Amino acid sequence: MDAASLTPSGLQRDSDAFEVRRPATDRVTGLVFCSPHSGSIYPEDMHSDLDETRLRSVEDAAMDRLIASGMSAGATLLLARYGRAYVDLNRAETDLDPALIADCPFDQPTPKTIAGYGVLHRVSGDGEPLYQRRLTLAEAEARLDKVHRPYHRQLTRLMHDARKEAGRAVLIDWHSMPRRATGPNGPDIVLGDRHGSSCDSVWTRSLRALFEAQGWRVGLNRPYAGGYATQLWGQPEDGFHAVQIEVNRRLYWDEGSHTPAAGWKRCETALRRVIAQFCAMAEADTGVRR
Numbered sequence: 001m002d003a004a005s006l007t008p009s010g011l012q013r014d015s016d017a018f019e020v021r022r023p024a025t026d027r028v029t030g031l032v033f034c035s036p037h038s039g040s041i042y043p044e045d046m047h048s049d050l051d052e053t054r055l056r057s058v059e060d061a062a063m064d065r066l067i068a069s070g071m072s073a074g075a076t077l078l079l080a081r082y083g084r085a086y087v088d089l090n091r092a093e094t095d096l097d098p099a100l101i102a103d104c105p106f107d108q109p110t111p112k113t114i115a116g117y118g119v120l121h122r123v124s125g126d127g128e129p130l131y132q133r134r135l136t137l138a139e140a141e142a143r144l145d146k147v148h149r150p151y152h153r154q155l156t157r158l159m160h161d162a163r164k165e166a167g168r169a170v171l172i173d174w175h176s177m178p179r180r181a182t183g184p185n186g187p188d189i190v191l192g193d194r195h196g197s198s199c200d201s202v203w204t205r206s207l208r209a210l211f212e213a214q215g216w217r218v219g220l221n222r223p224y225a226g227g228y229a230t231q232l233w234g235q236p237e238d239g240f241h242a243v244q245i246e247v248n249r250r251l252y253w254d255e256g257s258h259t260p261a262a263g264w265k266r267c268e269t270a271l272r273r274v275i276a277q278f279c280a281m282a283e284a285d286t287g288v289r290r
Helices: 052-058 137-166 201-212 228-233 264-286
Strands: 018-021 031-035 076-080 169-177 189-192 218-220 240-248
Touching: 018 137, 031 137, 031 264, 076 137, 137 169, 137 228, 169 228, 189 201, 201 218, 201 240, 201 264, 228 240
Parallel strands: 031 076, 031 169, 169 240, 189 218
Antiparallel strands: 018 076, 189 240
16 A cells, blocks of 8 residues: 555645645634654655565554544644654654664653654564664754654644634644554553643543444553643643544554455544544534634
8 A cells, every 4th residue: 555545635735744634614623633653655765674564563554544534524634744663753853762873962762762662763563673773863863854843843833823713722643553552352542631631621521422432442541641742732721732542453454464454444434423523512612603
């Protein structure tokens, strides 16, 4: 499956780093939907010896397709184009790995970076080394300039525009989790609001109720409480709210063949319902009418 097939049709490319899909309606929701890990472009300057299947093992497979209905429901979509193994957009640009980057200026890496999953991953999703050599700081900076910084500048613009228009902005950061993350009896959906600090509780409660209405089991903050974007934009006292949503891939994706599974259609339909209802709730909350 090529990159184009994982991208909703009709998107206008605003940068090589990302694509923005703006609402096709006059509805005002103040919602920004992001999919930072569904990109599937791995350029030649990555210089990894692993095959495409292993490179793509950390992607949030096809999440951009699953949330595409947000545009018609009134949300703005920000979709990554480059693969997560190339640059991880849900990490701070300072999360550089001294074990990977020869002249790394930081010597106190975060736990995720130590594990090999900093802003530039050192290992694949199954723990295999991505490179046979260490990268230079110049190589790392080039990737940040090409992908990470443009994406986050755009996200900043979208969040401020949403707050200006609706009185507050709500970031929904969409991800998928491997079935092994929660085990066979674990949740289908995990909502991360950084233990209640990243948003008004009404957003988390509403999302939980909507997902449970689809017959899905919903967890809260375990094992995912929200990553860099949720932490960065979860400032409700300033009018910025953020929730991370993890969708279990067992609902829709065959991780072995990297293709849609038998549950794809049901998952897509259920997410469309959740998105439509959540956007309608957000629109009513703004009280804004054009």
